[in-house]
Amino acid sequence: MPDEYNQKNTPLEAQSSETMSGSSGSTTDIDYVRPAEVPEQDLYHGHSFITKWVFCQDAKVIGIQYFLTAVFTGIVGLILSWLMRLQLGFPELVPFITAEHYYQFVTMHGMIMIVYFLTALFLGGFGNYLVPLMVGARDMVFPYVNMVSFWMFFIAVCVLMASFFVPGGPTGAGWTLYPPQAILPGSPGSGIGIILMLVSLSLFVIGFTMGGLNYLITILQARTRGMTLMRMPLTIWGIFTATALAMLAFPALLVSCIMMTLDKVLETSFFMPAIIQAGEVLDYGGGSPVLFQHLFWFFGHPEVYIVALPAFGIVSDLISVHARKNIFGYRMMVWAIVGIGALSFFVWAHHMYVSGMNPWFGFFFATTTLIIAVPTALKVYNWIITLFKANIRMNTVMLFCLGFIVTFVNGGITGIFLGNVAVDIPLSDTYFVIAHFHMVMGIAPLMVIMGAVYHWFPLVTGRMLNERLGKWHFWFTFLGAYSIYFPMHYLGFIGVPRRYFEMYDSPYVTSATGLNEFITVAALIVGISQFIFIYNIITSLKMGKPAGKNPWKANSLEWLTHEVPPTHGNWGENLPVVHRWPYDFNVPGAKEDYITQTTAPSEVLGAEVEKT
Amino acid sequence: MHAGFIFLAVIVGSVLFHIFTPWWWTDIASNWGAMDDTINLTFWIGGGVFILVCLFMVYCVFKFSYKEGRKVEYKPEDHKLEKILTIATTIGIIALLAPGLIVYKNYIDTPKNALHVEVNAWQWGWQYRLPGEDGILGTAQVAKISDDNPFGINLDDPNGKDDILIQSDELHLKTDKPVKILLRSLDVLHNFYVPQFRAKMDAIPGIISYYWFEPNKVGEYEVLCAEYCGVGHYGMRAIVIVDSEENYENWINEQETFSSLIAKQDNNKLKTTRIAKNNN
Numbered sequence: 001m002p003d004e005y006n007q008k009n010t011p012l013e014a015q016s017s018e019t020m021s022g023s024s025g026s027t028t029d030i031d032y033v034r035p036a037e038v039p040e041q042d043l044y045h046g047h048s049f050i051t052k053w054v055f056c057q058d059a060k061v062i063g064i065q066y067f068l069t070a071v072f073t074g075i076v077g078l079i080l081s082w083l084m085r086l087q088l089g090f091p092e093l094v095p096f097i098t099a100e101h102y103y104q105f106v107t108m109h110g111m112i113m114i115v116y117f118l119t120a121l122f123l124g125g126f127g128n129y130l131v132p133l134m135v136g137a138r139d140m141v142f143p144y145v146n147m148v149s150f151w152m153f154f155i156a157v158c159v160l161m162a163s164f165f166v167p168g169g170p171t172g173a174g175w176t177l178y179p180p181q182a183i184l185p186g187s188p189g190s191g192i193g194i195i196l197m198l199v200s201l202s203l204f205v206i207g208f209t210m211g212g213l214n215y216l217i218t219i220l221q222a223r224t225r226g227m228t229l230m231r232m233p234l235t236i237w238g239i240f241t242a243t244a245l246a247m248l249a250f251p252a253l254l255v256s257c258i259m260m261t262l263d264k265v266l267e268t269s270f271f272m273p274a275i276i277q278a279g280e281v282l283d284y285g286g287g288s289p290v291l292f293q294h295l296f297w298f299f300g301h302p303e304v305y306i307v308a309l310p311a312f313g314i315v316s317d318l319i320s321v322h323a324r325k326n327i328f329g330y331r332m333m334v335w336a337i338v339g340i341g342a343l344s345f346f347v348w349a350h351h352m353y354v355s356g357m358n359p360w361f362g363f364f365f366a367t368t369t370l371i372i373a374v375p376t377a378l379k380v381y382n383w384i385i386t387l388f389k390a391n392i393r394m395n396t397v398m399l400f401c402l403g404f405i406v407t408f409v410n411g412g413i414t415g416i417f418l419g420n421v422a423v424d425i426p427l428s429d430t431y432f433v434i435a436h437f438h439m440v441m442g443i444a445p446l447m448v449i450m451g452a453v454y455h456w457f458p459l460v461t462g463r464m465l466n467e468r469l470g471k472w473h474f475w476f477t478f479l480g481a482y483s484i485y486f487p488m489h490y491l492g493f494i495g496v497p498r499r500y501f502e503m504y505d506s507p508y509v510t511s512a513t514g515l516n517e518f519i520t521v522a523a524l525i526v527g528i529s530q531f532i533f534i535y536n537i538i539t540s541l542k543m544g545k546p547a548g549k550n551p552w553k554a555n556s557l558e559w560l561t562h563e564v565p566p567t568h569g570n571w572g573e574n575l576p577v578v579h580r581w582p583y584d585f586n587v588p589g590a591k592e593d594y595i596t597q598t599t600a601p602s603e604v605l606g607a608e609v610e611k612t
Numbered sequence: 613m614h615a616g617f618i619f620l621a622v623i624v625g626s627v628l629f630h631i632f633t634p635w636w637w638t639d640i641a642s643n644w645g646a647m648d649d650t651i652n653l654t655f656w657i658g659g660g661v662f663i664l665v666c667l668f669m670v671y672c673v674f675k676f677s678y679k680e681g682r683k684v685e686y687k688p689e690d691h692k693l694e695k696i697l698t699i700a701t702t703i704g705i706i707a708l709l710a711p712g713l714i715v716y717k718n719y720i721d722t723p724k725n726a727l728h729v730e731v732n733a734w735q736w737g738w739q740y741r742l743p744g745e746d747g748i749l750g751t752a753q754v755a756k757i758s759d760d761n762p763f764g765i766n767l768d769d770p771n772g773k774d775d776i777l778i779q780s781d782e783l784h785l786k787t788d789k790p791v792k793i794l795l796r797s798l799d800v801l802h803n804f805y806v807p808q809f810r811a812k813m814d815a816i817p818g819i820i821s822y823y824w825f826e827p828n829k830v831g832e833y834e835v836l837c838a839e840y841c842g843v844g845h846y847g848m849r850a851i852v853i854v855d856s857e858e859n860y861e862n863w864i865n866e867q868e869t870f871s872s873l874i875a876k877q878d879n880n881k882l883k884t885t886r887i888a889k890n891n892n
Binding site: 099100103172173174178180181184186187188273274275276277279281287288289290323324325326328329330331332354355356359360362363366367370371373374377378380381384385387388389390391392393394399402405406409410413414416417420421422423425426427428429430475479482486487490491493494495497498499500501502503504506507511512515583585586587588593608610 | 635
């Protein structure tokens with residue numbers, strides 16, 4: 001079948017021979033690709049150790065820096081979750097866990113995992129490494145700003161971690177930091193702890209905005225010749241949309257952090273009404289705690305999709321490559337990502353059904369929330385239809401993708417419970433909520449992250465990860481995590497409230513003791529099994545099987561660099577020229593079961609490729 | 613072993629867990645059975661979708677595992693199939709949303725004859741106020757709270773004089789009589805939650821929020837604070853006792869009104885000043 005541009009541009013034939021001189025392969029008509037509109041970017045090449053590896057301007061190195069920093073915070077978050085689970089499963093076993101500590105662990109675990117781990121890992125880590133490579137650019141368009149972005153993030157992490165060591169400890173206000181309690185003495189860490197948290201979040205937002213602008217502009221402006229928007233891998237669509245969401249949502253977090261800092265330090269009353277505490281009327285008055293919740297969730301709900309959309313995109317690519325089949329309904333997948341992203345700004349108050357906001361809001365937000373379920377469900381259908389009549393490699397990457405589908409569908413459906421306002425009322429603030437969001441935005445994105453590490457490790461390091469260890473790692477993680485969170489929903493049905501340091505002997509929760517012990521044991525096992533993963537990474541760095549070029553036989557550009565692992569500047573002398581989408585697997589009439597994006601139509605004349 | 617078997621076991625295990633779980637709802641003790649019904653409906657539709665999607669996935673894993681040279685379908689799009697799936701999903705979502713919204717409409721429409729009960733929450737405890745014979749609660753303000761006026765009732769509001777004050781965490785309700793809970797907080801967020809009544813709502817300093825239910829089973833229930841409110845959150849419990857009409861009347865007649873509290877305090881003050889004078 002003829003290529004789209006060919007039909008459009010036949011009259012420009014005379015021009016084509018000239019503009020094609022840079023591209024490889026034949027110069028016949030059907031291979032025509034529009035010429036580049038802007039000259040190539042000049043890159044700063046670092047020479048010293050510091051400019052190459054510390055204050056580095058290469059997006060790939062910055063990606064790895066983001067990745068490692070995020071993983072470090074993730075390990076801290078994991079250890080905090082162990083301590084929480086020990087208290088819940090075996091109270092009094094660890095005597096140093098007091099109620100204050102417990103609430104500090106809860107708060108720091110939540111904030112670390114959502115913002116400093118998942119967001120930084122997906123956008124800062126995968127975003128930096130993959131965006132320039134997958135769109136065929138030499139680097140991000142603003143490499144210097146990109147470097148500053150990482151160091152802002154690094155400082156934000158340092159400030160956050162410092163709060164563990166200040167008098168009073170880190171804040172224990174719950175990760176949602178709801179005022180008034182967040183800044184009043186009844187919560188742990190309501191002195192320096194909460195201020196450091198608010199400062200750290202503000203720094204994170206500032207740093208992240210620098211990175212985010214880079215991803216957006218690189219994707220919009222620096223794509224290589226032939227890389228139309230509708231030929232971009234879904235990974236890029238996911239990262240692009242998530243970043244756009246972040247640019248619009250994080251300002252809401254920033255202003256709420258600034259206002260709360262003022263409430264705390266200067267005793268303004270943005271969020272503080274008249275309050276009497278310990279018999280004393282405080283100097284506050286006239287502010288609204290519900291206003292903070294609106295601002296927070298205006299950020300907080302898109303934040304869910306800031307984590308989920310890159311995961312959706314990446315998993316689509318992993319499934320397609322390892323099922324050796326094109327992703328089903330690519331265009332619908334793109335529109336679903338964009339649609340979910342847009343809708344995610346109209347659903348925030350579904351976190352606030354029992355917050356005391358005007359109850360009439362419930363109708364609107366329940367409706368918008370359930371509408372968002374439609375494009376999300378379509379994405380799930382497309383993933384499983386992609387598996388139908390495919391040729392599925394049952395390797396570690398694919399196992400993680402399958403684990404993602406199971407946990408995501410499970411968590412998505414419990415989301416329909418909580419989004420439907422009447423169903424939410426009995427379930428909100430119970431363990432059902434905890435189980436739901438851990439399944440859908442904890443475990444499911446983690447499955448994708450791990451699958452993605454197994455998938456792209458050969459590109460980043462030039463060596464394969466060990467498959468046997470990978471499979472053990474998968475089954476421990478998947479089965480363990482599932483047995484933590486699936487039964488946890490049933491604690492919510494009983495009505496066990498979240499954020500309880502101890503249940504004492506409430507009549508209807510004594511039956512849950514055994515279940516709590518089981519969940520704790522499972523959590524410890526899942527946590528420990530992550531060391532298989534870390535061990536695998538460390539040993540494979542040196543002793544892994546050499547990967548060679550394009551070991552998975554993938555189509556997208558990141559695998560087509562001249563050197564593996566790709567070096568600074570990515571592409572050698574000439575930028576790649578793109579002729580097709582990245583999903584041409586098992587095309588009828590083609591010799592191999594994949595056709596890379598740079599393969600010109602004239603090289604695969606017999607293949608019956610559909611127009612993309 | 614083929615990975616498909618393990619995934620299959622996970623799905624079958626989930627279904628069996630659901631059937632045999634000993635962990636389930638507490639027995640409902642209010643009129644909100646419709647909430648339980650909506651949840652069950654969501655369970656059937658949602659659970660069905662979960663099982664179908666996962667079984668289809670497992671089927672594909674068994675049927676299309678990698679074989680060199682297997683013929684793979686090349687079909688980027690199928691508009692008809694995509695349309696059918698979109699419509700089917702939309703119908704499913706409407707089937708879940710519509711009943712939910714109807715139940716919610718009832719939840720925010722309080723019956724006219726509902727008994728008003730003000731719940732006062734603070735770090736970390738509860739107290740309650742009921743309207744006296746006029747059926748109206750007097751207005752109140754946090755700034756007016758003092759030892760003599762524990763609810764901060766405006767002294768010049770005549771409606772407040774006969775308000776019944778319950779300075780204990782034990783609240784009695786009449787069975788089969790709707791009750792509108794008016795929530796006030798003196799400091800931070802709280803939430804008055806009895807699992808058996810299903811309903812809940814946050815208490816927010818600065819505004820009065822509400823919800824209603826009709827207790828329909830005589831008995832004693834534990835109240836849990838369901839919105840994190842600081843380090844004592846987990847200990848913030850109270851008791852609701854649902855009484856028969858007769859027991860309820862007995863209980864309420866024993867409670868003190870605001871005017872009698874003021875009178876008692878004035879008496880005490882008078883006494884103390886007299887004693888002080890005598891001592892001089």
